[in-house]
Structure formats: structure tokens, C-alpha cells
Amino acid sequence: MRFVTSLLCGLVIFAPSASADEFSEKKSKNWHQWRGPLATxxxxEADPPTEWSATKNVKWVARIPGxxxxxxxxxxDRVFLTSAIDTGEVVPGATKPEDQPERRFDIKFPHTKYRFVVDCLDRNTGKFLWQQTAVEELPHEGHHGDNSHASASATTDGKRLYVSFGSRGMYCYDLDGKKLWEHKLPNVExxxxFGEGSSPxxxxxxxxxxxxxxxxxxILALDAATxxxxxxxxxxxxxxxxTPLIVEAAGKTxxxxxxxxxxxxxxLKTGDVIWECGGQVSNVTPSPVPVGNDVICMSGYRGSVAMRLPLDATGDITGTSKIVWKYDQDTPYVPSPLLVDGRLFFNKLNNAILTVLDSETGKVVRGPERxxxxxxxxxxxxxxxxxxxxxxxxxxTVVYKLGDDLEVLSTNTVEDLVDASAAPVGKQLFLRGKDVLYCFENGGS
Incomplete structure (x- = not known):
């Protein structure tokens, strides 16, 4: 594969930035990446509302183009999203959807250019602070109806914002929206x-x-500055x-x-494989979850598996006693699991059937239950x-109180399609619908 990196404006000089310790202190108050500050x-440090609707505890609602x-x-004070906007500009030579061959799931390839955009909104008002177009071009393939051309979440280290549009490339901005670099990527099928979606x-x-x-x-490692x-x-x-997990363990990152x-x-330093383990199933989507000195990985399409694996392993540990525990039913297809207070929460496939495991033993605490x-x-x-x-x-959204009884505290509904995961930060909860972003907060209108 050929990769071409383009630095904008030649040499880029960066202003002084927060230290690693300062970032570590601040990230627990934020939601700087997919799956949050702990990747769990x-x-x-958040305390978002437990009740909301289209009219209750709504701080603001912002319409998101594309x-x-x-x-x-x-x-x-900033919220970041990515979107793809169909410009309607037909690309010469591109085949119209009605003239394309039939494909499974009725997937059609685009014949118009898209603008791949990065949005930054004011956290307190929902007003756009900036929107930047990373690139404008014809996507080389379509996507599943439940996917999009902008499914990878952005990430930030508090200095810069990193965004992937898959085959459309990787892009980096400062938090005021200035593009610092782009890294072109080759098309893949x-x-x-179905389309791409792993987050950086x-x-x-x-x-x-x-x-x-x-x-x-x-797997690709890029210099964050260049x-x-x-x-x-x-x-x-x-x-x-x-989405991958980065963790310090056994003397290595x-x-x-x-x-x-x-x-x-x-x-992380060399790209060499430290350890590996077979046993997952197809179309793997759930992200790894750190737990103590181990990691939990699972998948749930055409089979079910969850495994707790040691981070101090070396070599191939497939089928060995190094595997701490293994569970083989009712694991998720698309959603990632949640790890909180020693409990691992997940649903079956994409269905509302809940299982809770003890993360130390892999034993069932609750479920499966609807x-x-x-x-x-x-x-x-x-x-x-x-x-x-x-x-x-x-x-x-159903809100449960943690505990052995898992008491239902509330059931809250907005009439919208919600596939993106919520982001609880401070007193607020951010939820992305089909074409809007909701910010809920106690005392909102």
C-alpha cells in the first residue's frame, strides 16, 4: 500500500501545549475519544441528567449538515463531530445508482461528490464555532444503509484534533479549526x-x-505533530x-x-506483535476494554465470544491456560461493552437482551434478560x-441505577434515529440523532 503525507504550509510551528500530566488530569473531565476517557x-466525573425528552431538560439542539x-x-467547551455532505455535483463517468448492478442490501455507489466535514460546536450554546471541509471528492464505494461515509469518531489530545474519513484520508486540526496536516490513504474495499468506520x-x-x-x-502509526x-x-x-485500544502494560505501550x-x-514504538490470540468471530466491531492488567475482547456476529486476555503475555496464546476466562453466548454485534465497578454490560447481537458478567471471573451476574x-x-x-x-x-434511552437490582430510573425518548453513542460530560449528555445533536442538562428548557 502506498501512503503519501502532505504537510500544509511547509513547516508547522506549534504553540506551547499542555503536558502529558495535564492532559491526564483533564481527560477524566472530558470525553476525548470513542468510549470516553478510560476507554471503558x-x-x-460526569453527572448528566436522568430524565429528558424533546422538551424537558433540553439545553440546546443543533442541526448538523450532512x-x-x-x-x-x-x-x-467544544464538541466535535464528523459528517459527509452530498453536494449533488455529478462526477463525469460515474454510474448513476439506477444503472448499477444489484448488490446485497441494496447498496449503491455514489455518483456525486461529497464534502467530508469536521464540525466544532460551542458546548454551552450549540452554536457552530467552525466547520472545515477536509476533502471534497467522489467516494469510491457505497456503504451499508446503517453505516455512513463519516462513521469514525474524532479524537483529541487536548492540543490537536485527529479525524479519519477512511479511504478519504486522515486529517489533523488545531482546536480552532486550522488544518495542520493531512495524510492521504489508498482506497480499500x-x-x-459495507463501508469503513474504525476510529483513530x-x-x-x-x-x-x-x-x-x-x-x-x-495498522498504521503516524507522528501526531506532522x-x-x-x-x-x-x-x-x-x-x-x-477501534483499537492503547494501554500501558508489562513495561510497554x-x-x-x-x-x-x-x-x-x-x-506502539515499533509495530512489532507482542502477543496474539485467535478465537473471535466475524465482522468484529466491539472495541477492546481494559481491565486491570488484562483486556477483554468480544464479538457476536455468526457466533459469540468474549475473552479476558493477559497484557503481560507473549507470543500466541490461542487455546492456552493464559486466557483468564472465556464466555460464549449472547455477545454484541455492533455495540461495544461497558465496564463499570467490576461488571461487564453488553447486549445480544443488536437486540435489547442484556447480560452482565463479573469481569474478574467471567461468571454471569445477571441475564440474559430483555x-x-x-x-x-x-x-x-x-x-x-x-x-x-x-x-x-x-x-x-433507559437509565439504570447500578447495583444488584439494576433499578430502572427512567425511560426517555426523542423521536429520532440514534446510532451514535452518547457522551456524558459534566452535567450534560450529548446524543446524536439523524441530523441533529442534542445536549441535555438538568434545568434545560
């Missing part, structure tokens, strides 16, 4: 043209992007959508990836202030 779905399934991230992650001075697909799967390639490694994988053939841990008021789920559950929030595609 928990907001340790279409995207990426989840919002929040840093200080996803399974049945940043650690220190390195940004990681996993591109599992049908043509040339890779976008230049530090290393890239081929992966013996087919299409998957799981590890990048843990979840996919169909193998869970792998890479050395969650009343919910139907299908793509959004991943989140937790804050001793509560768990599950949101359905139909716009309904």
Missing part, C-alpha cells in the same frame, strides 16, 4: 461494500489507525470495524486490536454517577 464507556454516524467527542486513537506523540478490509488490511508515517504493518484480516482472525497486541422499552441497539452503553445508559436506535 465510563465518565468518572450525514454521519460518528459519535460526538467533547474537550473543554470493505466486505459487501492517539497516545503521546503517536496516532494509530486500523484499516481492516478485503484488499489490504493494515502526520508522517512512523510505521505500518500488514494484517492478515478481513473487514472489521473495531501496547496497541490492542480486535478482529476476526486474531486479537493482537502491537508495540431490557424493557428498548428494541434494537447500535449505540454502545455508557455510565456516569452510578448509572448506566442504554440507547436504542429508536431514540429511547
Amino acid at each position: 464507556g465510563v465518565a468518572p 450525514f454521519g454516524k460518528s459519535s460526538p467527542i467533547v474537550w473543554d 470493505t466486505r459487501l461494500s 486513537v492517539v497516545h503521546g506523540d503517536t496516532v494509530i489507525l486500523v484499516r481492516d478490509n478485503e484488499t489490504a488490511s493494515t 502526520g508522517e508515517t512512523r510505521w505500518q504493518k500488514p494484517r492478515d484480516e478481513t473487514s472489521a470495524w473495531a 501496547q496497541v490492542v486490536t480486535n478482529s476476526s482472525n486474531r486479537v493482537r497486541s502491537y508495540d 431490557m424493557q422499552g428498548l428494541k434494537s441497539l447500535y449505540a454502545s452503553p455508557v455510565s456516569a454517577a452510578g448509572r448506566v445508559y442504554f440507547t436504542s436506535r429508536e431514540g429511547t
Whole structure:
């Protein structure tokens, strides 16, 4: 695969930035990446509302141009999203949808240009602070009806914002919207043209992007300041959508990836594989979850598996006693699990059937049981202030009180399609609908 990095304006000089310690202190108050500050779905310092509707506890609602399934991230007083806007400009030579061959799931390839945009909104008012177009071009393939051309969530280290549009490239901005660099990526083909979606992650001075697909799967490490390639490694994988996890363990900074053939841990510095473990199933989407000195990986399409794996392992541990525990039923297809207070929460496939495991033993604490008021789920559950929030595609969120009884505190509905995961930050909860972003807060209008 050929990668070309383009630095804008030649040399880029950056203003003084927060130290790693300052970032570590601040991130627990924010939601700087997919799955939040701990990569577990928990907001340790948030206390969002438990009740809302289209008219209750609404601080603001902002209309988002275009279409995207990426989840919002929040840093200080700013909220960031990505979207793709169909310009309607027909590209010469592109085949109109009505003239294209039939494909499974009625997937059509675009014949018009799209603007791939990054949105920044004021957290307190919902007003746009800036919107930047990363690139405008014709997508090379379509996507599943439940996916989008902008499904990867952004991430930030408090200094810069990192955004992936898959085959449309990686882009970096300062928090005021100035483009600092872009990194062009080659086109890849996803399974049945489902589309791309794995989110980038940043650690220190390195940004990681996993591109599992049908043509040339890779993991790529970029310099966070310049976008230049530090290393890239081929992966013996087919299409998957799981976002990687970066964690300090066993004396190394590890990048843990979840996919169909193998869970792998890479050395962040070199890209070398530290350990690996087979046993996942197809179309892997749930992200790895850190727990103590281990990691939990799961998948749920055409089979079910969840495994707790040791981060101090080396080599291939498939089928060995190194695996702490393994569970083999009712795991999720699209949503990632939630880990809070030693309990692992997840749903079956994309259905509202809940299982809770003891994360230490892998034993069932509750379930499987149907969650009343919910139907299908793509959004991943989140937790804050001793509560768990599950949101359905139909716009309904059930809020549970943590505890053995899992008391239902409230059932809240907005009449909207909600596939993106919620972001609880401070006293607020951010929820992305089909074409709007909601901010809920106690005392809102």
C-alpha cells in the first residue's frame, strides 16, 4: 500500500501545549475519544441528567449538515463531530445508482461528490464555532444503509484534533479549526461494500489507525505533530470495524486490536506483535476494554465470544491456560461493552437482551434478560454517577441505577434515529440523532 503525507504550509510551528500530566488530569473531565476517557464507556466525573425528552431538560439542539454516524467527542467547551455532505455535483463517468448492478442490501455507489466535514460546536450554546471541509471528492464505494461515509469518531489530545474519513484520508486540526496536516490513504474495499468506520486513537506523540478490509488490511502509526508515517504493518484480516485500544502494560505501550482472525497486541514504538490470540468471530466491531492488567475482547456476529486476555503475555496464546476466562453466548454485534465497578454490560447481537458478567471471573451476574422499552441497539452503553445508559436506535434511552437490582430510573425518548453513542460530560449528555445533536442538562428548557 502506498501512503503519501502532505504537510500544509511547509513547516508547522506549534504553540506551547499542555503536558502529558495535564492532559491526564483533564481527560477524566472530558470525553476525548470513542468510549470516553478510560476507554471503558465510563465518565468518572460526569453527572448528566436522568430524565429528558424533546422538551424537558433540553439545553440546546443543533442541526448538523450532512450525514454521519460518528459519535460526538467533547474537550473543554467544544464538541466535535464528523459528517459527509452530498453536494449533488455529478462526477463525469460515474454510474448513476439506477444503472448499477444489484448488490446485497441494496447498496449503491455514489455518483456525486461529497464534502467530508469536521464540525466544532460551542458546548454551552450549540452554536457552530467552525466547520472545515477536509476533502471534497467522489467516494469510491457505497456503504451499508446503517453505516455512513463519516462513521469514525474524532479524537483529541487536548492540543490537536485527529479525524479519519477512511479511504478519504486522515486529517489533523488545531482546536480552532486550522488544518495542520493531512495524510492521504489508498482506497480499500470493505466486505459487501459495507463501508469503513474504525476510529483513530492517539497516545503521546503517536496516532494509530486500523484499516481492516478485503484488499489490504493494515495498522498504521503516524507522528501526531506532522502526520508522517512512523510505521505500518500488514494484517492478515478481513473487514472489521473495531477501534483499537492503547494501554500501558508489562513495561510497554501496547496497541490492542480486535478482529476476526486474531486479537493482537502491537508495540506502539515499533509495530512489532507482542502477543496474539485467535478465537473471535466475524465482522468484529466491539472495541477492546481494559481491565486491570488484562483486556477483554468480544464479538457476536455468526457466533459469540468474549475473552479476558493477559497484557503481560507473549507470543500466541490461542487455546492456552493464559486466557483468564472465556464466555460464549449472547455477545454484541455492533455495540461495544461497558465496564463499570467490576461488571461487564453488553447486549445480544443488536437486540435489547442484556447480560452482565463479573469481569474478574467471567461468571454471569445477571441475564440474559430483555431490557424493557428498548428494541434494537447500535449505540454502545455508557455510565456516569452510578448509572448506566442504554440507547436504542429508536431514540429511547433507559437509565439504570447500578447495583444488584439494576433499578430502572427512567425511560426517555426523542423521536429520532440514534446510532451514535452518547457522551456524558459534566452535567450534560450529548446524543446524536439523524441530523441533529442534542445536549441535555438538568434545568434545560
